[in-house]
Amino acid sequence: MKRRDFVKNISLASVATPFILNDLKFQAIGKELFSTVKSAEGKVLIIIRLGGGNDGLNTVIPLDQYANLTIQRSNIIIPESNILSLASNPTLGLHPSMTGMQSMFNNGKMGIIQNVGYPVQNRSHFRSSDIWHTGLMDPSASTGWLGRDFDNSYPNFPADYPNTTYTDPFAISMGSEVSSTCQGVMGNFSHSVEDPTDSFNLTESTQANDGTYFGSHMQYLSTIISQTNAYGSKVQASATAGQSLSTLYDANNPIAVQLRYIAKMISGGLKTKVYILNINGFDTHDSQVSSTNVTLGNHADLLKKLSDAVRAFQDDLSLLNLEDRVAGMTYSEFGRQIASNASLGTDHGDAAPLFLFGTCIGQLVVGPNPIIGNQIVDQEGINMQIDFRDVYASVLKNWFEVPEAEIQPLFEHQVTFYGFLNGCSVGLDENSKDISKAIVFPNPAANQTTIRFNSQSEWVKIEILDLTGKSVATVFDGNLDKDTHSIPCDLTGVSSGQYIVTINKKSGVEMVKFMKVKAI
Template sequence: MDPLTRRKFLLASAGVTGAAALAAGGMGLAELLATARDNQVSNVGDETDKIVVVTLYGGNDGLNTVIPYADSAYYSARPELAYAPEQVLHLNDSLGLNPGMTGLKRLWDDKQVAVVLGVGYPKPDRSHFRSMDIWQTASPELPVASGWVGRWLDGTNAPASAAVSFDPVLPPLLVGETRVGACVAVDGLQLPPGINVEMITALAQKQDGESDLQLRAAEAYQDLLRVNELVQQAKNADVPRELAELGPLPATATGGGSSLAAQLDLVTRCVEAGVPTRVYSVSLGGFDTHANERVGQEWLLKQLDDALSAFLDRLAKTKAGRRVTVAVYSEFGRRVRANASDGTDHGTAGPVFLMGPGIAGGLYGDQPSLTDLDDGDLKATMDFRDVFGTLLDSILQADPARYLNGYQPKLLPLVRRGL
């Protein structure tokens, strides 16, 4: 394939080109699996801390997720949507979880869940696309072309396998200026119509006389194939005997795994196999609840709860699993007052969840007032970059300001040391 044809293909199939980064080197999967099998069950996997970022697409209603059940303004603003105090899973004498989140309430009682209240950013934008872009790039002021994890990949010269997305397409979160993370579909490599693996293999072949940029493109295609093979081998590999005795992850209560459960199952296999990924990205959609919200959101939160509680229960059984931290966020919350369709419209601030054995469970920050509003919306009481900055500092051992476009976060005591 001549360089011009390759360049046209790159432009026409951005979803595929974003699926792999520059030169993915390091230890091979076979060596990692051998290391895992040689260890005791409590030592399976590597010794590095990892983050699983869970994105709730659509704008999750934070007020019906972490419920201010003792606030009369909550009932006044949404009489048909509000949960009665006895329905709420109480966290303290004023806040509680949605009744669909029984698994996370159990983990909360075990002090493995932190809830950061009122998280948002200055001058909020109520567009799904712009607000999600802000969260993933950590740049509220101006649009930028790189995500905060992508900039970490740039700064550490990390391989493609350092940050892996099991979303259908690569999120901006994992895109850097010189490197990008890998995007691997749950069911394997997904290619556009008319494109096959043989064509990708041909694109991965370097040719004499190509520019540095074209050579980098060829390397990216090589990495797409390499990382896809790595994850598929982890998915299909024989599990070490000690792990096999733990059994499979349980199915969700709705009968069969949700797409989030399937994504998290693949993360589990990678962690237990010792795949050297530091950041995983997974997602659950459907949270744009403009009508009939209560039933729909509770069903979605039940999927979230089933998938995450099973995931964390399984990971707690291995040393590598206990080094995993989960962060759950959405692009914005919903308006305080319900609309005429028994739903809620686009709002601003909402809660962020951090969970795992290494998390210092509890409530962080201040719950926004339901009466002191900004044009009907909650006023954020914490900048989301303080949360992500804490993860950069405590989990990735990185300088947060370097990867948050110079923003100096107020670090939160979310992460326990010495696990």
């Protein structure tokens, strides 16, 4: 079948989302068991770019350095009494406009990684953004860190996509531009979405690449037009079917509006793995703080937008029962210099903190507070302690469960893996309240998952069944003592899709639905 015809068929077929049908099927078995995840299609990562270089020292404030910070940035420093405290972390505080993120942190849903950067920091917005987007120091690099990983999993993009297996955009960039992080060798994996409910079909054309620059543009345009139609109809169907339940979103906060769209797309069943958002304006050379009140001003407004929006989104995910599937991170091309300038601002610097959010975080702070000197040194920035590329690598490993062996080749340095976002055990915590119920975690899972259940001293048989009830694997068959058991389960031979784990015990049968996904 010609690609063009194929694309047309997809856009017709995509209106009905098959997994909704599956859910109906499951309800016949027992509604309660399957309430955890509606569309169970794997994990989602939200990336929020703070464009322009965020002033880390006025965002996450090292309180043990406060006296020296006063020397360095007397005209912009936040009064100690206004700084928001963080549970269990007496030496760190947040900017006063970040009440939303404060409450998330205190509830274990926000983490801070301190002093993130890269060796030999470059203070050009453009070069530094390129480094953050490619995840490589090589100046000729042109693929994004996510783009390279996508290229490994989805060869021949964009020409062969979407197709019957991969109907949805792999990544979505909110707004009208695509993200360089998703640049693959032949195309950008992010699909730009301004308003996901918009439906507009473009006239398609088939244009061959005649081997010239012109020909490559013709091919590119034809592909984009087809993808716009095919992906657009999937996005629209999902956003229309999806829900948003939180009342905390501020309709005047563009990031909140975009995150709300994302909540709808995820809850509507879109299988997109990565969503990327941008907040610009962090290049605060002047008027970073208001001249009349240092707790207000441009930087305060930006941080408030970020913090409020993420807080609302997390609330929404919780209400939608999607929290376990979604995590997020922020980044910025660099931090700013330790000393402020006379324009109530700060100039380009080096390392800075980044945020993680999601249920699986705990009150996490990675890395020590930066050390601030008691004398101003021209142009001094914060030294890097954690390489941003290791943050990326850890996200791929811990969140998307990409094998280490596949991650290392994506980068040019020797990767160090950190433990954050590791095995989203929040599901475990929640279920600990009701320890009698069996759970599968992580769920969805790529290569490895664990089945946890209670038993009496009795015979137990654990099987994985497909949706037709056919057994595809026997995980355990034998006698167990009275205890809580955690049995690891290798999924490498199991094809992607939805399954039911059945735990047959003399004391009763338990069933848990889970999703096997392809590693990102």
